[in-house]
Amino acid sequence: MTARSHLGAIRLVVVGYALAYLLVRAPHLISYRDRPAGDFDPVGLVALVLDGPLGSTAVVLLVLAAVIAAVPALVGWRWRVTGPIFAVLLTWVLTYRNSWGVVLHTENLMVLQVIVLALSPAAAAWAIDRQVAPAIEERARWAIRALAVATVLTYVVAGIAKLRNGGWDWVTGDVLRSQVAHDNLRKHLLGDPHSPVGGWLAGVAWLWPPLAAISQVVELGAPVALISRRLGLIWSGVAWAFHVAILGLMAILFPYQLLGVAFAPFLPLGQWLERAQARWRRAGVRAQPPMSDPDTPQPSRMGSSAARSDSAVTSRP
Amino acid sequence: MTGVGASQTRQGAAASERGAVRRARAAGMLVLLVVAAAVLWPVIRRPPQDSFPLSTYPMFSFPLEPVAEMDLVVGVDADGDDVRLSPESIAGTDEVIQAGGAVARAVAGQGDDPGALCRRVAARLVGDDPVAVEVRTDLYDAIGWFRGAREPLERTVHARCEVPR
Secondary structure, rough: OHHHHHHHHHHHHHHHHHHHHHHHHHHHHHHHHOOHHOOOOOOOOHHHHOOOOOHHHHHHHHHHHHHHHHHHHOOOOOOOHHHHHHHHHHHHHHHHHHHHHOOOOOOHHHHHHHHHHOOOOOOOOOOOOOOOOOOHHHHHHHHHHHHHHHHHHHHHHHHHHHHHHOOOOHHOOOOOHHHHEEEHHHHOOOOOOOHHEEEEEEEHHHHHHHHHHHHHHHHOOOOOOOOOHHHEEEHHHHHHHHHHHHHHHOOOHHHHHHOOOOHHHHHHHHHHHHHHHHHHOOOOEEEEEEOOOOOOOOOOOOOOOOOOOOOHOOOOO | HHHHHHHHHHHHHHHHHHHHHHHHHHHHHHHHHHHHHOOOOOOOOOOOOOOEEEEEEOHHHHHHHHOEEEEEEEOOOOOEEEOOOOOOHHHHHOOOOHHHHHHHHHOOOOOOOOOHHHHHHHHHOOOOOOOEHHHEEEEEEEHHHHHOOOOOOOEEEEEEEOOOO
């Protein structure tokens, strides 16, 4: 598997998820068109640009623009332009949604990964408009490393927050237990699905220090995933199980993590796509696939093939 | 092209490729360092500041008292019993954290006052079971609640309003 194939596959999965997310959450995102202005508390990019809420039409149009921009980015068409445009629109729309007094934490990693992808040659494979450049393999390798670093550091930061705000008592005491009880109770009282199991288990005092310790090992130990491909896979599996436990104990859904998209930099996605494509071909499908295998020379559609070596690309005038 | 000329061309291409790889490596390292610094920035800066998409991820990190202070908006039916309202009814959102935040801000005197929040929620409930809406702060034993201690330890009603018929 080439690095560009892996990176292209990550683009497909991450941008594909972001597009699906925008479509599913569009009614919610559009609902911010008519909120009380007194609740507006801008953060991030929105705080740099706005003092007050946007008009209704602008909110709707920006959500629509983000959805539309995701399509060319997904298929890798003119990525150098469409990738950054999509990244900006996605960041804007989700930052705006978080600018109403409460910052949520389920979408941060998706946005960070889209931004890193937008700065990378993520359309050098698995794209209808493959954009090759000199030293493409080296650039793709570093982009994948940057995606992996962004992923593990979000967990490290979350681990640091627990030690900073809760001290060692977060690991050895009742902080996690109380948090689980409070969170489930708040959800119940505010009419949202909660975890009766988590609430009931909050009464089992001895259970929580080991769970807190495991949680800290997953978060603060995340950098081990950068050491080798095998450790990356193992940590991804453990982190995924961690999110399953959060879902079970607190009814908190981290869809980006639970669907495995967050861990795309650690998974051999390019290899899986190449195998799937090979199986498709063996099955006798002769039609030209919409996305081309980076290592299979194609009749030149866009005047380039990612199968060319870097030197071939470099020597191109 | 002579053999010597072809060889020189190949060497030139190889040197050019090596240069491109070196530049790509430097640029890649720079991007990686910028990404790492950006993700770590919210915890490095003083005071640490949660934002989006760069966050301190403070969720579930703070110690809490066993007694939970819950700012709530609840419906009250004709028998005087509580009717749990959805985040959609409370704050026009399907995000419970945002609904809770809107109620907490109103109770704290930031944003809408409790009376205005109460009337807005009541207006959303026209035709439903509740005959009234209350904005309250209830104190509960958070762990005990799941073991059957469902009565609030203390209740403060900030606003009450009728649901329009």
